[in-house]
Amino acid sequence: MTQRILIVEDEDAIANGLKFNFEQEGYEAIVQRDGPGTLRYIDEHHGEVDLVILDLMLPGMSGYEICRAIRERDTDLPIIVLSARTLSEDKAHAFDCGTDQYVTKPFALPELLSRVRNLLSRLKRHANTPPDPPPTALEEFAFDDVHVDFRSFEIRRGEELHRLTTMEMQLLRYFIENEGAVLARTQILRDVWSQNADVTTRTIDNFVMRLRKYIEADPANPEHLLSVRGTGYRFTAGEKHASD
Template sequence: MKILLVEDDPNLGGLLQEYLTHKGYPTDLATDGQQGWQAFVDNEYDLCIFDVMMPRKDGFSLAKEVRMSGKDVPIIFLTAKSMKEDTIQGFRIGGDDYVTKPFDQDELLLRIEAILRRYRRQPGNGAADSAVDTHIYQVGSYTFDYDHQQLRRAGDTTRLTSKESELLKLFCQNLNQPISRSYALKMIWGDDSYFNARSMDVYVTKLRKHLREDPDVQLMNLHGEGFKLMSS
C-alpha cells in the first residue's frame, strides 16, 4: 500500500512520511498542491492525504482534480481549521475522512487502515474478480453488482465509489426495512461521530441521484430513526 502525502509544513510532512513508512506504508511527500498533482499523475497510490491550506493549489482543488481523473482513491484531509462548513465541503468533494491538527499519529494510522479496509474490493484486484460468490442485488429496475461497484439499468452503467457501494449494499440487505443512522455509521464508518454522520448524508444524497430514474425506488429519510430503501 503506497500513500501520497501532500503537506506544506516540511517538519510535519517529514515526520508523517517517516512514521507511515515505518508502519509499512511507503509514503511519497509533496510540499504543495501542484507538486502533489504531478506526483499523483506520475505514480499509482492506494491512499492520499492532503493538507487543505497549501500554496499553488489547495487541498480541495487537488482533491477535485483527483476525483475528475476517474481514479477511485481514498482521500484524507488534514487541516488546522475546525469549521463545519470546511468539513462538509471536503466530504462533498469526495473526501473519505477529515483530521484536524494537531492530531495523534496513531489515530491517523487507525483511520488509514479503516479506510483501506473499506476499499478492499476493487475491480481487477483479483479478489473480487475471482470470487465464486458474487453479490448481485435487484432493486426495482436496477441491478446492483457490489463486487464490481456497478449500478445498471436499461443498458446504462453507473460506477459507484467504495463508500456508495458499501452503503447501498447495506440498504439492499435490509430492503423495505428501516435502518438506524447509528447502525449504518458503525457498520461502514466505524463510529457515529458528527463528522461521519455528515459524510453519510452526502453519500445518501448521491445514492438518491443514482436511483432517481425509477419512481418505484425510494431512499427515504425516517425522521428521528434513520433510512429505508423502498422498492415495490
C-alpha cells in the same frame, strides 16, 4: 512489499514530521507540496501508491480539487484528509469529494497511525481476495428506471448517468442489501463508516440527499429511499430485478 504513503502537505514541519514517523513505522513515504505535482506523481506511479494523506489548504489547487481528481483516476485509493478546518461544512465537502476519513489539526499521531494501519489493512485484505466475486455477490441491481452497476460504480436513471464515489456506492449497496429494513443512523455509521470517528449522523443525511438525486424522479418526494422519522432510513425498490 513496503506500502507507499503519499503525503500532500506544503508545510515543511508537518510534511517532514509525517514522513519521518511513517518511515519509522516501516512505510515508504513520499512528499508532494501541490496539486499538479501530486497528480503527476500518481499518474507516473499508477498502482504504486497505497494511501494518500491530503491537506486541504494548498497553493494553487485546493485539496478538494485534488481529491476529486484522484477519485477520477482511482475509486479505491484510501484518502485521509488532514486539515485545520473544523467546520462540519468543510468535512461534508471533503466527503463529497471522495475522501475516506477526515482528521483535524492539531492531531494525535497515534490516532493518525492507527487510522492508516486500519485503512491499509482493509486494502490488503481486499487485494488478497479472488479477483472474481463469488456467485452470490451482487454486481447489478435494477428497479423502476434505475440501473446500478456495482462493478463500475455507475448509476443510470433513464438517460442520466452518474458515477459514484466509493462511499456513495458502499452506502447504496448497504441500503439495497437491507431492503425493507428500517436502518438507524447509528447502525449505518457502525456498519458503513466503521473506522471513522469524525463522521456524524449529519454526514449520512448529506449522503442520502445525494443518492436521492441519483435514483429518485423527484428527490424532494422520494419513493425508494425513505426517511423514518426519529430513526433513520428505509430503502424500498418496488419493481426490481437483481443479477449476479
